Amino acid sequence: MWTYESVFYQIYPMGFCNAGFENDGICRRSILEFADWAEHLKKMSVNAVYFSPVFESDTHGYNTRDYKLIDKRLGTNEEFKQLVSRLHEQGIRVVLDGVFNHVGRGFAQFRDVLENRWNSRYKDWFNINFDGNSCYNDGLWYEGWEGCYDLVKLNLRNEEVISHIFDAVRYWVSEFDIDGLRLDVAYCLDREFLKRLRRLANEIKPEFALIGELLHGDYNQFVNDEMLHSCTNYECYKGLYSSFNSCNMFEIVHSLKRQFGPENWTLYKGKHLLCFVDNHDVTRVASILTNKNHLPLIYGLLFGMPGIPCVYYGSEWGTEATKAQGDPALRPCFEKPEFNGLTEKIAAYARVHREEKALCYGDFGAPVLTNRQCVLERRCDNERVMVAVNMDENGYDAWFNTGASKGLNLLTGEEVSLEGGKLYMPGYSVQYIKA
Numbered sequence: 001m002w003t004y005e006s007v008f009y010q011i012y013p014m015g016f017c018n019a020g021f022e023n024d025g026i027c028r029r030s031i032l033e034f035a036d037w038a039e040h041l042k043k044m045s046v047n048a049v050y051f052s053p054v055f056e057s058d059t060h061g062y063n064t065r066d067y068k069l070i071d072k073r074l075g076t077n078e079e080f081k082q083l084v085s086r087l088h089e090q091g092i093r094v095v096l097d098g099v100f101n102h103v104g105r106g107f108a109q110f111r112d113v114l115e116n117r118w119n120s121r122y123k124d125w126f127n128i129n130f131d132g133n134s135c136y137n138d139g140l141w142y143e144g145w146e147g148c149y150d151l152v153k154l155n156l157r158n159e160e161v162i163s164h165i166f167d168a169v170r171y172w173v174s175e176f177d178i179d180g181l182r183l184d185v186a187y188c189l190d191r192e193f194l195k196r197l198r199r200l201a202n203e204i205k206p207e208f209a210l211i212g213e214l215l216h217g218d219y220n221q222f223v224n225d226e227m228l229h230s231c232t233n234y235e236c237y238k239g240l241y242s243s244f245n246s247c248n249m250f251e252i253v254h255s256l257k258r259q260f261g262p263e264n265w266t267l268y269k270g271k272h273l274l275c276f277v278d279n280h281d282v283t284r285v286a287s288i289l290t291n292k293n294h295l296p297l298i299y300g301l302l303f304g305m306p307g308i309p310c311v312y313y314g315s316e317w318g319t320e321a322t323k324a325q326g327d328p329a330l331r332p333c334f335e336k337p338e339f340n341g342l343t344e345k346i347a348a349y350a351r352v353h354r355e356e357k358a359l360c361y362g363d364f365g366a367p368v369l370t371n372r373q374c375v376l377e378r379r380c381d382n383e384r385v386m387v388a389v390n391m392d393e394n395g396y397d398a399w400f401n402t403g404a405s406k407g408l409n410l411l412t413g414e415e416v417s418l419e420g421g422k423l424y425m426p427g428y429s430v431q432y433i434k435a
Contacts (some may be wrong), residue, residue, distance in 0.1 A: 063104025
């Protein structure tokens with residue numbers, strides 16, 4: 001599967017295009033301008049872009065009005081088609097946000113229900129009670145997503161709803177040639193619907209990817225041969241920043257062992273989860289880490305651990321923003337990408353990740369683990385890469401069965417001594433060592 005060998009980049013188009021929160025239909029900046037970032041993505045060894053919602057919506061993109069129309073605030077269908085084509089020319093795949101659990105109040109079929117009530121042919125597309133009322137005083141009650149009534153829950157057991165959604169997916173492939181979907185709130189989606197969506201994915205395009213937004217619980221319930229190819233690894237998201245802030249590498253390594261370790265009870269061995277240090281819904285990693293020296297280190301660990309790494313636009317050069325500041329702060333407009341020391345390090349991690357089969361497919365072990373240091377071992381076939389991270393300002397001598405007297409630092413191209421089973425880890429350092 002192409003996703004398993006990819007480095008993802010997430011962009012929030014409404015922010016990128018400086019779209020007004022309410023849908024005023026005004027395009028202040030075309031999404032096609034993102035094509036100018038292709039060179040930046042290639043410098044970062046990114047080969048897949050995940051676009052947060054792009055289709056016509058009431059406000060932020062997740063309250064869809066029309067599944068076949070690029071939001072007017074972002075540009076036109078033709079411009080988006082050109083963007084996908086230009087990214088493909090650069091060897092960059094495209095994944096779109098599939099928001100299938102709910103729609104906006106501006107969705108035509110829901111407006112028809114509000115107008116025609118019992119006489120609407122679409123009343124069974126939603127979960128409606130005509131004897132109740134809503135917070136909008138509609139004179140009827142309907143199910144909203146987790147109490148958010150601007151997000152109208154779809155009835156995914158209704159055949160017309162399923163046909164409507166599947167027709168849109170076929171359209172996105174035929175018109176835009178997209179390569180996959182990230183499924184919003186996948187944990188809420190009807191499982192039979194997901195199985196049918198997987199069968200559709202198998203039919204419409206070879207290796208069409210389905211990546212679900214999952215939070216906690218057993219990811220195997222959704223990531224399997226019948227449903228999703230992958231999902232968001234929120235368990236390790238929290239473990240990553242918490243381990244650095246508490247100077248406790250045991251936390252993240254415990255999660256990784258639980259998910260990918262050598263034991264028989266390991267949960268997700270052989271699976272490839274989408275891993276990240278921040279995204280459009282959470283505080284930027286540059287704002288959440290208490291020690292700024294740890295910023296390049298957390299990315300070094302991200303690209304060295306099992307999974308599909310994903311970078312959120314702007315974070316690669318250290319953009320700061322907190323959840324408390326609100327969504328607009330997390331989803332800004334950048335005139336152009338920046339490339340600084342942090343970006344350079346992330347680009348190096350990404351390059352090695354894509355080049356080394358052991359980092360994409362390898363087993364997981366942790367021969368060295370202290371509060372402030374860890375060495376992860378990734379093995380695939382006859383290849384072995386060690387990921388050595390030292391979060392302390394002081395150097396550290398790691399003693400373990402290195403299996404060789406010397407190795408190659410894949411980030412620098414320099415030879416590393418492993419003589420006598422000792423690896424020296426400089427302060428605030430990341431090493432990817434092939435031995």
